[in-house]
Amino acid sequence: MKIRSQKDFVSGIALIAVGAIFAIGATNYSFGSSIRPGPGYFPFGLGIILSILGLSILLGAFTAKSKDGDPIGAIPWRALICIVGALVFFGYFLPRLGFLISFPIMIAITSAGGSEFTWKDALLNAFILTALSYAIFIHGLQLSIPLWPA
Amino acid sequence: MDLLNNLALGFQTSLSLANLGYAFLGALLGTLIGVLPGLGPIATIAMLLPSMYSLEPTSALIMLAGIFYGAQYGGSTTAILINVPGEASSVVTALDGYQMARKGRAGTALAVSALGSFFAGTIGTMVVAAFAPPLAALAFEFGAPEYCALMFLGLVGAVVLASGSLDKALAMVVLGLLLGQVNTDVITAVPRFSFDIPELMDGINFVIIAMGVFSFGEIIANLGKPPEHREVFVKNVTGLWPSKKDFKEASPAAVRGTLIGCLLGVLPGAGPILASFTSYSLEKKLAKHPEEFGKGAIQGVAAPEAANNSGAQTAFIPMLTLGIPTSAIMALMIGAMTLMGIQPGPQVISSNPSLFWGLITSMWVGNLMLVILNLPLIGIWVKLLTVPYRFLFPAIMAFCAIGVYSLSNSTFDVYCTAMFAVIGYVFHKLGFEPAPLILGFILGPMMEENLRRSLLMSRGDWTIFITRPIAAIMIAVAVVLMAAIALPIIRKKREEVFVEEE
Numbered sequence: 001m002k003i004r005s006q007k008d009f010v011s012g013i014a015l016i017a018v019g020a021i022f023a024i025g026a027t028n029y030s031f032g033s034s035i036r037p038g039p040g041y042f043p044f045g046l047g048i049i050l051s052i053l054g055l056s057i058l059l060g061a062f063t064a065k066s067k068d069g070d071p072i073g074a075i076p077w078r079a080l081i082c083i084v085g086a087l088v089f090f091g092y093f094l095p096r097l098g099f100l101i102s103f104p105i106m107i108a109i110t111s112a113g114g115s116e117f118t119w120k121d122a123l124l125n126a127f128i129l130t131a132l133s134y135a136i137f138i139h140g141l142q143l144s145i146p147l148w149p150a
Numbered sequence: 151m152d153l154l155n156n157l158a159l160g161f162q163t164s165l166s167l168a169n170l171g172y173a174f175l176g177a178l179l180g181t182l183i184g185v186l187p188g189l190g191p192i193a194t195i196a197m198l199l200p201s202m203y204s205l206e207p208t209s210a211l212i213m214l215a216g217i218f219y220g221a222q223y224g225g226s227t228t229a230i231l232i233n234v235p236g237e238a239s240s241v242v243t244a245l246d247g248y249q250m251a252r253k254g255r256a257g258t259a260l261a262v263s264a265l266g267s268f269f270a271g272t273i274g275t276m277v278v279a280a281f282a283p284p285l286a287a288l289a290f291e292f293g294a295p296e297y298c299a300l301m302f303l304g305l306v307g308a309v310v311l312a313s314g315s316l317d318k319a320l321a322m323v324v325l326g327l328l329l330g331q332v333n334t335d336v337i338t339a340v341p342r343f344s345f346d347i348p349e350l351m352d353g354i355n356f357v358i359i360a361m362g363v364f365s366f367g368e369i370i371a372n373l374g375k376p377p378e379h380r381e382v383f384v385k386n387v388t389g390l391w392p393s394k395k396d397f398k399e400a401s402p403a404a405v406r407g408t409l410i411g412c413l414l415g416v417l418p419g420a421g422p423i424l425a426s427f428t429s430y431s432l433e434k435k436l437a438k439h440p441e442e443f444g445k446g447a448i449q450g451v452a453a454p455e456a457a458n459n460s461g462a463q464t465a466f467i468p469m470l471t472l473g474i475p476t477s478a479i480m481a482l483m484i485g486a487m488t489l490m491g492i493q494p495g496p497q498v499i500s501s502n503p504s505l506f507w508g509l510i511t512s513m514w515v516g517n518l519m520l521v522i523l524n525l526p527l528i529g530i531w532v533k534l535l536t537v538p539y540r541f542l543f544p545a546i547m548a549f550c551a552i553g554v555y556s557l558s559n560s561t562f563d564v565y566c567t568a569m570f571a572v573i574g575y576v577f578h579k580l581g582f583e584p585a586p587l588i589l590g591f592i593l594g595p596m597m598e599e600n601l602r603r604s605l606l607m608s609r610g611d612w613t614i615f616i617t618r619p620i621a622a623i624m625i626a627v628a629v630v631l632m633a634a635i636a637l638p639i640i641r642k643k644r645e646e647v648f649v650e651e652e
Binding site for chain 1: 317318340374581598605611
């Protein structure tokens with residue numbers, strides 16, 4: 001059998017796995033019965049349904065009509081890592097370094113995700129957005145955000 | 151002519167100069183805070199509530215109504231401009247609104263959304279004034295099986311939202327339902343799928359998932375394209391004001407959306423959300439060119455915006471007549487009323503008529519202020535889109551990051567958003583559309599609770615869903631809808647098979 005849709009093949013496997021994980025996880029909670037459904041009743045059923053849907057998508061991957069094999073295509077690692085990395089950085093360092101240090105660095109990391117990255121733009125973004133966010137969120141709305149290193 | 155007398159009494163209160171001022175101030179603050187991602191109506195009201203203690207109750211409630219509508223409209227604004235739905239019911243607006251913005255029609259989308267909302271709000275006000283008691287009775291007819299059937303219908307409707315494969319849309323709904331299972335079980339209080347992380351015991355916040363899969367997934371995908379193909383927005387923004395053709399297409403959709411909103415808004419729980427999803431599905435079914443939906447159909451903005459707004463209006467019915475909050479926002483409003491010494495419930499109409507009718511008319515005034523305020527603002531919002539993408543995406547990131555953190559001052563939420571950003575990008579890559587996931591996620595816990603209650607009621611007999619008339623009708627509609635979606639696809643596939651064999 002030939003995989004005619006790479007996307008559906010991967011999707012199918014991923015959905016079967018996620019469904020199975022939820023269904024297995026649900027066995028930790030009491031299943032109850034239809035008369036008195038327990039906390040595991042609903043997620044177990046849903047997990048099974050998700051796996052079945054995944055299986056259907058997986059089988060469809062062998063009969064799909066695409067000519068080029070419906071490839072997933074290149075992954076923009078730079079953008080992915082910069083955006084996700086910037087969020088994780090912000091989450092980790094906000095309580096430790098405070099807003100005024102962690103926020104501009106987060107913006108600079110984010111800016112690096114673009115393919116037209118220049119240091120000038122990154123610094124400009126970091127400066128302007130930090131000033132703007134400070135004015136709106138901390139000065140204006142008085143959100144409780146740590147400002148300085150703890 | 152009780153209705154007119156009542157409305158007149160209401161307008162006497164709400165149209166005083168001071169109260170108009172409060173309505174305007176509320177709508178302004180609501181819009182300005184509402185356009186910040188992550189800060190929806192709930193956060194906005196919670197933030198501004200303390201500063202309203204000193205006002206007299208009527209003025210305070212009028213200002214609250216202004217904030218409520220402002221924040222809601224602010225959420226739709228970001229949904230249209232940058233694909234960040236500020237609250238659950240603007241998820242649907244994002245589908246076609248954002249695509250309109252990409253085609254240079256952001257101004258039209260925003261104007262249609264504002265005008266559609268105003269129209270819906272006007273009708274909604276009259277419906278509340280005329281039919282509050284009978285509509286409240288309708289909500290009483292709904293027991294657990296009816297709710298469960300209604301949600302099932304909503305989920306089937308959500309599948310219509312997706313323009314791609316049926317299998318994948320169904321999978322997204324189920325995945326959304328499963329994500330909604332990360333919480334503490336409402337019936338037995340057992341924490342589920344929480345891995346002993348206290349933050350997960352309350353469930354994942356809707357904003358985190360919406361932001362991750364919609365905004366961040368989209369940003370990563372855009373950055374992955376070479377800059378010359380990126381062209382996120384058309385540079386020349388044409389016509390801020392809707393054309394005659396736009397009005398002709400949008401008006402019937404807005405009328406139908408309004409009606410759906412009025413009916414479904416009364417139901418506690420997910421009224422306005424279900425209303426916006428349902429009206430979108432209906433428009434897609436009725437449209438001459440359903441293939442335009444998801445690519446910037448104006449009806450796809452007008453209908454859900456109208457539905458969501460008239461739904462928000464009639465959501466006040468159970469609150470005002472029965473004292474039952476239909477949503478977190480209504481609960482906050484009740485909280486605000488109680489703080490001001492008013493006990494919501496049936497007695498408010500008779501004991502404090504000027505407040506009751508003042509509140510109802512102020513809903514309308516709040517809506518009016520919103521239109522007056524936002525039509526001129528549209529030009530400014532649209533200007534924002536001409537900012538080059540290399541400056542725009544860090545700005546979206548900045549506001550989203552702070553918005554997520556401020557949901558509950560927790561860095562855990564920031565990590566969750568990072569995770570959903572990856573998931574959102576995976577969805578994008580594999581051709582899954584996120585809207586059905588969001589609806590599944592929102593309805594999941596409510597549906598489960600009602601399903602389990604129904605089964606308890608019927609002692610495990612599943613026929614309860616077809617022996618109760620209202621539930622049976624909804625299940626039947628869902629089945630027909632499902633068949634209507636599935637049949638063309640099956641037929642098409644079979645045709646393809648036959649073509650190949652020949």
